[in-house]
Amino acid sequence: MGGIPLGVPNLDIVLDGGLPESQLTVIAGSSGAGKASLVQQIACLHAAGGGHVLYVTTVTEPHSSLVAHLSSFSFFDPSLLGENIKFINIFSISRQGLSAVTSTLLRSLRYERNPFLIIEGFRSLRDLFGDAREVRTFAYELAGTLASIRATTLITTDCRLAELQDAPEAMVADGVIVLDGFWTGLRWQRTLQVVKLGGRKSLKGPHFLEIGDNGLTVYPRFESVYSPLTGELPGGRVGWGSADLDAAVGGGLPRGSATLLLGPVGLGKTTLSLQFTHAGLQSGDNCVYLSPSETAERLAAKSARLDLDLGPALATGALRVVNYNPVDSSADQVAWELCNAVQAGDVNRVVIDGLGAVVPGLDPARVHGYVSALLGRLRQQGATALATLHQEEGEPLPFLARRFDNLILGRVATVGGERRRYLSVAKMRDSAHPSTIWEIEIGSGGARLVPAARNSPVPSKEGQIDDQHSGREGG
Template sequence: MSESMTERPQDRVPTGVPGLDIVLHGGFLRRGVYMLQGRPGAGKTILANQVCFHQAAQGGRVLYVTLLAETHDRLLFNLEPLTFFDTSRIPEQITYLSAFSTLEEGGLKGLLEVLRREARAHKATLLVVDGLVTVEESAQTKKDFKKFIHDLQIHAHLIGCTILLLTSASAEMVGPEHTMVDGVLELFDNRLGRRAERELEVKKFRGSGYLRGGHAFQITRDGIVVLPRIEALLQEPSREDSCKTDRVSTGIAQLDRMLKGGLPCASTSVIFGPTGAGKTTLGLHFLNESSRSEPGLLFGFYETPPRIFLKARALGLDLEKKQKQGVFDMLWHAPTERILDGLGNELLAVVRERGVKRLFIDGVDGFQKAAAHPDRISHFLAALTNELRVLGVTTLYTNELQQLFYQEVRLPISGISSLVENILFLRFVELHSRLHRLLSVIKMRDSDYDSSLREFRITSRGIELADTFLGAESILTGEAKAASPSRPKRRSLLKKRSR
């Protein structure tokens, strides 16, 4: 269904809940009847009240009706620590009304009459009924309950009021109310091993598109924050890919020559290698080229900012100066219980806000560890990298290989090599009882490059790269042996070191 044909901004009721309006393509539809459902503790009451206070802040008027729920004093006491709670809105703009006694005495008909009368009297633009399951239990037949929902819909259209119905029922058992309402939002609290993650899913939404599937959310001091699933949010990049042909320096002159001028602008590269091979060091060289025209960002999971600055100083790189100049910054997240889409949404927000053009993601497996469902990581990375490309960001990932020495290379994240244009490979080789670091370019899409194996050292002046590595042969088999003495000689760090 075309949005231009069915959706206009003035027909929307924004929720004010960060991320939720994105999922709903702008908010609820005015005069609609929507159900918020989930088990006790899922977050329904917080979500509904957050919408209420946002409506009041926008000049709307709210009637919040409770049925066999917590007392209003207790409800307001629990809401008070949340930043959206504003007592000045009560009772002029937000009115709380208990109608359980009305339901007991007058049944569904009596309750409906009270809702109509009070909504008109308060000129409500939003009506919340908290405890729909109590209404269902009070209905003599399913038909009576459906008629109650139907009458609410008529009421919503007559006075231009949007209605939210809160219930602890589950969508697993589809009741008559699910067929009657305009939309159903369900809140879950998923247990994943020893960890738990909250999730919201739009089960139904008449008259509008929406982002399908589950979306993680958090309950914070500011209320609920919904984190739209990256691969749903960015099914297509936000703009057209400009496909520039410019080159971006890696910060290492010898490596730029291997790459025939540097990394292609707005491309994505990955550095594979075992621990200690120099992956982060190479990334810091890349960031040291940050400037006003190419602001840089380090998005890391393992080494804290003080340790990164210490490492940079040891390499002769002054990233602290770059940060003071406002051309470089860092975002660090300990790889503990993070939410994958929270990381992705934060990264993209900072990239857009600061106009980042050089991005170094140190430890792409940090995303994998944050994924509640690891099988979606390749889809997540595909959506993320596609969006970074169209934003003109040249991105460098590191991905650690588990083995120090190996004949067969197994990539930690399946399919990552197909998502990137360029692959740099770092490895160790043992020769004459010494360890040597080697660098090679494995892949550059649509570009020529030098495929030589290069030895490199990490010094107080940063990375020093040799012309080639002539000390050994059969390196990639994992069983290096000394090269034949008849082989032509070129400059090598191995030769330089033996003098």
């Protein structure tokens, strides 16, 4: 830990505390990767915190167009220009020879107690002036000079990861951060990774990145920050909204546990999720509902039709809906947003209605670790979690199901010319529960469970179909 906190959301987590002080760090990446936006955000946040920044531009772009770019971001405060952020352009100086640049910078920084320097566009210096040897000499001289005055320096350069070995600015740097990206379907997914960081620890590997009106937000790979779901449950039970649901899971869901409800389209997964939410709100819990498809308005309408009206709780903020569009956001982004909402709202119940929409964007090798870290974090935050996952007839139990404390399997089947819904509890962590197969009846107030009639086709504990089960008579 240590360094200068930069304040760019979650970047300091990747940097294990912040930017190494009195060191030279290069931010590399191809054109459009977000290098300029990143250093502008860093400059503004550092200045807003009372720091002084010398912002050096290299190309002939006028400062007015730099300010125009800056003004598109919410972090920009024009009153910081001049006093806290000073711009200089070294284009014409560099034409006299690169060593003139070093002395100009030294002169500009001579009265600074904690010099903080940004040089934007090193690549253009090396392309426009001097041969390779001269540029290398300049890079060493610059790095040595800045080190001698203990300047904290960020240099951006148009250079991709594979080209770093030939970039003198990267060779002399203590740290290198690379911005990059790749296409996933129709979406350009931005990434940030730390290649080196002055011998300090950092979160290795690529992390997702978004650029919006608030500048950059980094979404570190969730499992690289949070530990997997382990440890004891705090004890106690939380109600699911009806006596029969609570009885089916052995007296309510264990507080702090994570439950996965799997089943086909139309099983009642959303209905059971709304009931869990409604019951939580009734007992004074704050809730967060993550849904890839339902907006807050649609959830309010749907819940009202079931007599589980969530509208008032949405209005007071006791319930928050986090929407997730798999086309626009990464699984890491959704995990961070969900956990931020849990943190901000002092939340103790979380619904993820449609886990299947969250994970497909992930590298398959990450799914297990990601789900485990997400559930681990939610438990750490004191939340009891219910997730649903669409699973059609005959599909094997997905591997991620094993990360959950409790598992509930559903099935829809045609019996006597009618579609009927069933569920059974396959596993409850540290707790007994009836082994009954239940039929789900949906109506006002949500879902009711009644023991299924003998010889109904029902899901077995393996997620396979067992047509000959010996369920109790009833219904």
